[in-house]
Amino acid sequence: MYVPAHFEESRxxxxxxxxEKNPFGTLISQGPNGLDANHVPFVLHNRESNFGILNAHVxxxxxxxxxxxxxxxxxxxxxxxxxxxxxxxYPSKQEQHNQVPTWNYMVVHAHGRVTIHDDEKxxxxxxxxxxxxxxxxxxxxWKMTDSSPDYIDAMLKNIVGIEIEITRLVGKFxxxxxxxxxxxxxxxxxLKATGESEISGAMLSAVKDKAG
Numbered sequence: 001m002y003v004p005a006h007f008e009e010s011r012x013x014x015x016x017x018x019x020e021k022n023p024f025g026t027l028i029s030q031g032p033n034g035l036d037a038n039h040v041p042f043v044l045h046n047r048e049s050n051f052g053i054l055n056a057h058v059x060x061x062x063x064x065x066x067x068x069x070x071x072x073x074x075x076x077x078x079x080x081x082x083x084x085x086x087x088x089x090y091p092s093k094q095e096q097h098n099q100v101p102t103w104n105y106m107v108v109h110a111h112g113r114v115t116i117h118d119d120e121k122x123x124x125x126x127x128x129x130x131x132x133x134x135x136x137x138x139x140x141x142w143k144m145t146d147s148s149p150d151y152i153d154a155m156l157k158n159i160v161g162i163e164i165e166i167t168r169l170v171g172k173f174x175x176x177x178x179x180x181x182x183x184x185x186x187x188x189x190x191l192k193a194t195g196e197s198e199i200s201g202a203m204l205s206a207v208k209d210k211a212g
Contacts, residue, residue, distance in 0.1 A: 001107075001109055001170055001172060003170065003171075003172045004178070006177040006178045007172050007173060007174045007175075007177060007178075008171065008172065009106075009171035009172065009173040010171060011171075012051070012169065014171065014173075015108045015169045015171045016044060016052060018078060018080050018106060018108050018171070019042070019044050019054075019078045019108055019110070020044055021080065022078050022079060022080045023041050023042050023043065023044070023078070023133075024039065024040070024041050024042075025039070025040065025041075025042050025054075025056075025076045025077055025078045025110075026038070026039055026076065026077040027039075027040055027056070027064075027074060027075075027076050027162075028074065028075040028076070028077065029064060029067070029068055029072070029074045029075075029114075030072075030073075031063075031064070031067035031068065032067055033067075036064060036067070038058060038062065038064055040056045040057070040058060040162075041056065041130060041134075042054045042055065042056045042076065042078075043055045043056070043126060043129045043130055043133070045129075050166070050167075051110070051112075051166035051167065051168065051169050052166050053163060053164065053165055053166065054076055054110060054112065054163070054164040054166060055122075055125075055126045055129070055161065055162070055163050055164075056126065056161075056162045056164075057123050057126050057127065057159040057160060057161050057162065058159065058160055058162060059158065059159060059160075060157070060158050060159060060160055061158075062160075065116050065118070065160040065162065068114055068116060070114065070115050070116060071113045071114070071115070072113070072114050073111065073112070073113060073114075074111075074112060074113075074114045074164060075109060075110070075111055075112075076109075076110040076112070076164060077107065077108070077109055077110075078107065078108045078110065079105065079106070079107045079108075080105070080106040080107070080198065080199075080202075081105070081106060081196065081198035081199035081202065082103065082104065082105035082106070082199065083103070083104055083105075083191055083194075083196045083199050084101065084103055085101060085102045085103065085104050085176065085187050085190075085191075086101060086187075086190060087099035087100055087101055088190075089183075089186045089187045089189070089190030089191075090179065090183040090186050090187060091182050091183060091186050092180065092182070092183050099183075102176075103174075104174050104175055104176060104187075104199055104203070105172075105174050105199075106171075106172070106173045106174070106175070106199070106202060107171070107172050108169060108170070108171045108172075109169070109170040109171075110164070110166050110168075110169055111166070111167055111168040111169075111170070112164040112165050112166040112167050112168075113164065113165045113167060114162060114163070114164050115162075115163040115164075115165070116160065116161070116162060116163075117160070117161030117162070117163055118160050118161070119161070120153075120156055120157070122161040122163075123156050123159050123160065123161045124144075124156055126161055127144065127156070127159075128144060131143065131144060173202065173206070175199070175202055175203045175206040176188075176203060176206070177206055177210065181207055181210050181211060184203060184206065184207045184210065185204070185207050187203060188200045188203035188204045188207065191203065
């Protein structure tokens, strides 16, 4: 991924935060039939251990778990908010008329080594963690024990676990940092007016960072 210096985000805590808030990632792998992409929810843990560990699961019928070998290199991509930026939002455009449209976004690439876990204990743990995380906001969170043990056991037999030891994290937070502060603020306010509150908020934080 091309990352100009002003868009680079290298703070581990910021990159981990984006992954945890946007856990539905794209897993890129190289198999016997060429490049493959699978879209799966991940769980990030062991943040204190180097770059962390990603866990996920795929359907047993998905050939990826048989095409990959342990320690193969893979890439998981996590994307947060993104939005079109109109040049009309830049105050300087009204004066100089020398601005063009662009697209702002926040993305993290997690490079790592994969391990396949075809065992019930591992996949049960992955499903349990995913469930606890994403059911937490429900009035009455669903839990695995809400279903019969036989049913859960049968469902777990239909999935295979994937573990990725992250070896490198690359972050790109393109938030108009290459613009002057007033143009960054104008674009952030323009986004806010269209309802794009997440990336607008990130841009407003970047304006404060730019101001020092």
